[in-house]
Amino acid sequence: MGGSHSSFTEAELQDYQELTFFSKKEILHVHKRFHLLDPDAVRANKDVCLPQGTVCELPELKVNPFKDRICKVFSSQGDGSLSFEDFLDMMSVFSDAAPKSVKSEYAFRIYDFDEDDFVSSGDLREVINRLTGEQQLSDEDMQQLINNILEESDLDDDDALSFAEFEHVISKAPDFMNSFRIRL
Template sequence: MGNSAGKLDQADLEIYQLLTYFNKAEIIDCADKFFEMIESNPETSNVAAAVKERRLKLQQVKMPFSVIENKISALHVNPFGTRLLQVFSGGQTLQNGESCILFEDFLNMMSIMGPSAPLEVKAKWAFKVYDFNNDEKICSKDILEVVKRLTKPNENSAIELKPEELAEVVKNVLEETDLNNNGFITSTEFQQVATKSPEFQHSFKLSI
């Protein structure tokens, strides 16, 4: 299970088992990965010894997004990787202004994106991820941003949708999901559609 068991208090492990959808082994795996990133990052490697010697708690270390995206390939290739970190970190930043995430927020993200989290919970967080302007609704601009990220040309696809094609996709998504026809998607509407979608069940996940 790695060597991070000694870096997390037993009380912390018990609380995390209550607050997440992870078991003890999975929590320790996340702690191992987070500590590995602390050691590998030049900006935080100097505190690794302090964490090992229990002079500093793992939960106190702020991890830059850039390090996490570099070390976790599933985040690096995910078109919503940075956005996921933004939503789950709650806007944490380092002194230099760089975005970062704390261990408990990282653990929560991995738990929600894991296989044991209920679909309703996953849908609730997915709504936050796709609500790019943070106005508690998914409007046409949010949908357009989602579609652009999903259809961005890469090594597997060199075809970029034309503006009129993007507009048509946005229109279709609204027609299918905006159940009360008010021009945007509410959290309730999104959850109703997402939890019934096999594609959502298989796509909103992440592993280390």
């Protein structure tokens, strides 16, 4: 009868509430969404890590060109598989309640494909390719776009964006908060 509430002790719910931007009710809703991704696996083991392919079946991720990077960044295993706690972190960061600073930090990590703590021209090329999909740019147009982005954003002229430079760019993007969210 208690449904997902019986999956957690009151103390666990309290901890999750302190570590996320969610109320207890929202945490239970997130758990329900996690459970629906693979009911048998979650029922059999509350600490299961769902494989990236399963997590990417979430409707909001299914259509996201960065779904693999999102899973990898939030995976405590580092392989894209997500435990409930990883999934809860992801949903919390993508919630409307998460502040812009937290969203910026995770966006930076998602776009830093080579994980060198900079968004370099190679990372920008990957971002642009994923965003343009089938409509790939010519090499010349791609390089021009990358040059334009770096010209506008690379304040220290090192041909890469540090987190501070990235955050500065995000602060000027009015639609960032709307595009970096998953609604419950």
